[in-house]
Amino acid sequence: MSSYLKEFHNSLSTSLFEDLRENILSGKYQAGEKITESKICQEFGVSRTPVREAFKQLELEGLITNIPNRGAYVLGFSKQDIEDIYELRKAVEIIAIKWTIERINNNELVELQEAYDLMEFYTIRKDPVKMMEANTRFHEIIYKSTHSRFLEHILKSYQFYIHKTRQAALKSEYPLNEVLEEHKCLLDAIHAKDSVKGEDAIERHLTNAQARAEMGFSLIKT
Numbered sequence: 001m002s003s004y005l006k007e008f009h010n011s012l013s014t015s016l017f018e019d020l021r022e023n024i025l026s027g028k029y030q031a032g033e034k035i036t037e038s039k040i041c042q043e044f045g046v047s048r049t050p051v052r053e054a055f056k057q058l059e060l061e062g063l064i065t066n067i068p069n070r071g072a073y074v075l076g077f078s079k080q081d082i083e084d085i086y087e088l089r090k091a092v093e094i095i096a097i098k099w100t101i102e103r104i105n106n107n108e109l110v111e112l113q114e115a116y117d118l119m120e121f122y123t124i125r126k127d128p129v130k131m132m133e134a135n136t137r138f139h140e141i142i143y144k145s146t147h148s149r150f151l152e153h154i155l156k157s158y159q160f161y162i163h164k165t166r167q168a169a170l171k172s173e174y175p176l177n178e179v180l181e182e183h184k185c186l187l188d189a190i191h192a193k194d195s196v197k198g199e200d201a202i203e204r205h206l207t208n209a210q211a212r213a214e215m216g217f218s219l220i221k222t
Helices: 003-025 037-044 048-060 079-103 106-124 128-145 149-156 159-169 176-192 195-220
Strands: 064-067 071-074
Touching: 003 037, 003 048, 003 159, 037 048, 048 064, 048 071, 079 128, 079 149, 079 159, 079 176, 079 195, 106 128, 106 176, 128 149, 128 176, 176 195
Parallel strands: none
Antiparallel strands: 064 071
């Protein structure tokens, strides 16, 4: 296979994986439902090769399971999964805040302040979508500022599921001022290089974020 064809198939399987993941999380494919290669080929008008690759990725993400001699079945995404993600996220982000406080440089500190300022601006404007885009940027700068590519990779791997539940929650009355204040506490702790306050702030923020995510999840399922 030429390098061009290989790149094309990789791109197609990635796009297909993203579409299938969206269908699972939105409930179009229900937990326990069997999905076959032939069904997906027909639905999306693709060959079996990208479907097999997409199925492998879905299985790695824990969204489907392949049962020998029976086929692939949807596992879906549950409230328990959200609880697990946030428990893991708390454990890892506590380390991230500690390392950020120890390792952040002046340029990254300026970037972090700018991301917070954007959050504040869009909170005043009552624009939840733009505010949460700035929120994502704020956290990505924290991840980068750990100067640990392994930790950054782990934390970024949660982002899709966090965004999915957040998008649904944004359709309701989202507590922008509360979210902003939680990030102000994080920013102050980083400026002060106070690890204890930083760890307290991130734990409080993620406890509240979990409650908001669970609200979003309930909206997805209704």
